[in-house]
Amino acid sequence: MKIPLLDLKAQYLSIKNEIDDAIKNILENTSFILGKPLEVFENEFADYCNAKYGIGLSSGTTALDSVLLALGIGKDDEVITVSHTFIATAEAVSHCGARVKFVDIDEDFYTINTELIESAITEKTKAIIPVHIYGQPVDMDIVLDIAEKYNLKVIEDAAQAHGCDYKGRKTGSIGDAGCFSFFPGKNLGAYGDAGMVVTNNEELTDKIRLLRNHGRKDKYNHIVEGYNFRMDTLQAAVLSVKLKHLDEWTDKRRDRAALYNRLLADSGVVTPKEAEYSRHVYHVYCIRSKNRDKIIETLNKNNIAAGIHYPVPLHLQPCYEYLKYKKGDLPVTEMITQEIVSLPIYPELSDEQITIICDIVKSVN
Numbered sequence: 001m002k003i004p005l006l007d008l009k010a011q012y013l014s015i016k017n018e019i020d021d022a023i024k025n026i027l028e029n030t031s032f033i034l035g036k037p038l039e040v041f042e043n044e045f046a047d048y049c050n051a052k053y054g055i056g057l058s059s060g061t062t063a064l065d066s067v068l069l070a071l072g073i074g075k076d077d078e079v080i081t082v083s084h085t086f087i088a089t090a091e092a093v094s095h096c097g098a099r100v101k102f103v104d105i106d107e108d109f110y111t112i113n114t115e116l117i118e119s120a121i122t123e124k125t126k127a128i129i130p131v132h133i134y135g136q137p138v139d140m141d142i143v144l145d146i147a148e149k150y151n152l153k154v155i156e157d158a159a160q161a162h163g164c165d166y167k168g169r170k171t172g173s174i175g176d177a178g179c180f181s182f183f184p185g186k187n188l189g190a191y192g193d194a195g196m197v198v199t200n201n202e203e204l205t206d207k208i209r210l211l212r213n214h215g216r217k218d219k220y221n222h223i224v225e226g227y228n229f230r231m232d233t234l235q236a237a238v239l240s241v242k243l244k245h246l247d248e249w250t251d252k253r254r255d256r257a258a259l260y261n262r263l264l265a266d267s268g269v270v271t272p273k274e275a276e277y278s279r280h281v282y283h284v285y286c287i288r289s290k291n292r293d294k295i296i297e298t299l300n301k302n303n304i305a306a307g308i309h310y311p312v313p314l315h316l317q318p319c320y321e322y323l324k325y326k327k328g329d330l331p332v333t334e335m336i337t338q339e340i341v342s343l344p345i346y347p348e349l350s351d352e353q354i355t356i357i358c359d360i361v362k363s364v365n
């Protein structure tokens with residue numbers, strides 16, 4: 001039996017009729033750019049996040065880019081985030097001309113170590129980007145308190161945390177703005193690239209709407225120089241269909257994760273912890289083991305995929321040499337990077353498949 005990291009085909013087959021109808025409808029209406037279905041999805045997803053506004057963008061990356069640009073963050077500014085994330089989080093900081101400052105993570109939850117944030121703040125710091133990595137929310141109340149004390153903006157990278165609950169609030173709606181990715185493999189995934197910013201700030205919404213569409217007020221009236229950061233209507237139509245299923249899929253992911261946790265309980269590997277203030281959405285099911293490489297090798301030999309999210313932390317990437325970080329600067333990030341393994345997780349993953357995977361992990365560890 002072959003087990004992939006995620007199975008997008010199985011998901012498509014389970015909702016094929018709804019998806020095919022939605023796509024056909026767009027093709028027949030030819031409303032490919034900024035069509036009505038985009039506006040519909042923006043409102044649906046903002047509502048889902050308990051946020052006032054949603055702005056559809058071309059990717060999670062351009063969602064992050066456009067928030068930093070719209071907030072006027074740029075040259076001579078610093079932005080605090082983690083090194084243990086996908087590179088888009090840090091790229092957004094550099095894209096607007098600011099400098100990224102990496103803070104180490106918490107050993108239990110792999111999210112930003114909130115106790116280290118204040119010591120990273122300088123007079124140049126303008127914002128913090130907490131990343132809800134793997135679908136586990138950052139302890140946002142602490143981040144918000146620090147941000148208020150130092151007058152900083154808070155931009156949530158919620159690219160892995162669709163529908164994730166933090167003390168009764170939805171991730172993405174807690175800071176000044178939340179950035180989502182609908183990359184196909186995300187918990188809510190399009191059939192191509194797409195992203196969204198959600199926020200309660202009307203002024204920020206207007207600025208991002210201008211920036212995403214060449215700074216246009218109308219067709220050839222450009223208020224500012226902008227970008228082409230628009231979400232395709234076709235993707236919005238697909239996402240509207242999928243959003244209706246998201247809570248059910250998240251429940252299944254949580255149930256799949258719970259089975260993994262049970263089966264691996266006495267195996268010696270570190271299974272994911274869930275903070276009591278949160279409802280993890282398990283975009284990634286990440287375990288830790290000193291025998292990580294052997295686990296991956298044996299799984300692969302048995303036709304089972306496994307991943308590492310992420311194998312090289314950003315502060316040690318060639319492209320960030322200019323920031324002058326060195327090995328040892330972020331010890332927890334560097335330690336877990338050597339031990340983490342992402343096991344297959346998706347709603348359609350069966351009990352039998354999880355049992356096979358856990359038997360292999362236990363035999364190797």
Ligand SMILES: *Cc1c(COP(=O)(O)O)cnc(C)c1O
Nearest residue numbers: 059060061086088159181182183
């Ligand atoms: C996927 C992801 C992004 C970027 O999203 P894209 O839609 O691929 O541009 C940003 N941050 C994190 C944490 C991600 O996982």
